[in-house]
Amino acid sequence: ATGSCWTISHKGAAYAAWRYVALLGTVATLMAVPLQLAFFDGSPPLAAASHAADLFFSLDVLVSLVLTYERATTGEVVSQPSAVARRYCRKWLLLDLLAAVPVDSLTSIRLLAYLRFLRARRLSALFWQLELDERLSYGGLLAIKFTLLLLLDAHVGGCTIWYLAAPGEEMFEHGLGDAQGWGQQWVLAIYWAVTTLCTVGYGDYAPETT
Numbered sequence: 001a002t003g004s005c006w007t008i009s010h011k012g013a014a015y016a017a018w019r020y021v022a023l024l025g026t027v028a029t030l031m032a033v034p035l036q037l038a039f040f041d042g043s044p045p046l047a048a049a050s051h052a053a054d055l056f057f058s059l060d061v062l063v064s065l066v067l068t069y070e071r072a073t074t075g076e077v078v079s080q081p082s083a084v085a086r087r088y089c090r091k092w093l094l095l096d097l098l099a100a101v102p103v104d105s106l107t108s109i110r111l112l113a114y115l116r117f118l119r120a121r122r123l124s125a126l127f128w129q130l131e132l133d134e135r136l137s138y139g140g141l142l143a144i145k146f147t148l149l150l151l152l153d154a155h156v157g158g159c160t161i162w163y164l165a166a167p168g169e170e171m172f173e174h175g176l177g178d179a180q181g182w183g184q185q186w187v188l189a190i191y192w193a194v195t196t197l198c199t200v201g202y203g204d205y206a207p208e209t210t
Contacts, residue, residue: 006081007066015067022060023126025053026119030152033113034159038189039182041110050102057100057119064088064096095121110163114156157193158186 008015032046040046065088068079078084099118104110127145130136162185 007068007079007084008063009079010068010070011077015063018060018063019122021056022119023122025056026122029053029116029119031155033116034156035182035186037110037113038159038162039185053116054100054102057096061093061096061100064092092121111160154190154194157197158190161193161196162186162189 032050036043036046036050065085066081067088068077068084069087070077078087095118098115102113103115104112127141131138131141
């Protein structure tokens with residue numbers, strides 16, 4: 001296919017740099033959104049960083065609308081603007097808009113901030129590309145991916161539990177509400193989330209015979 005001044009090459013150096021920034025932004029989103037929701041709601045520095053990330057991923061939608069691609073069957077590079085835009089609108093536009101637009105700021109439902117997690121599709125695509133690389137261990141990549149998912153689940157679960165909990169509820173009655181500072185609160189919230197998901201009790205109720 002011939003090139004076009006209205007499209008961006010998916011193999012170009014400029015887009016490679018853009019993609020790595022997007023990957024770093026995705027990792028930062030996965031870590032920062034739960035922390036902001038649970039411990040730093042209303043923090044001006046984090047709010048500014050969040051708005052900057054939203055702006056970047058909004059621009060990424062525009063970049064993706066004009067980004068060339070290869071046909072899976074023939075390897076042909078498609079650079080016709082209408083074909084490029086039509087493919088992106090059909091596959092990813094809705095998800096990327098939900099991930100970029102700060103829906104939680106437009107409503108009173110703070111948990112909608114988790115819509116930003118839809119940006120994680122970039123990490124999924126990265127692991128898919130790495131798995132095709134014969135120089136890398138497929139089993140090792142699966143182990144890394146599984147470990148990262150477990151850590152992310154613990155992080156999100158802990159922050160969400162802390163956000164939803166209120167003084168007087170069970171987790172506070174067991175002393176977790178006495179934690180000082182967000183770091184200690186975060187560790188204890190992760191403990192509570194992991195224990196809730198992976199065990200049958202917290203050791204607070206001893207078995208008794210009848």
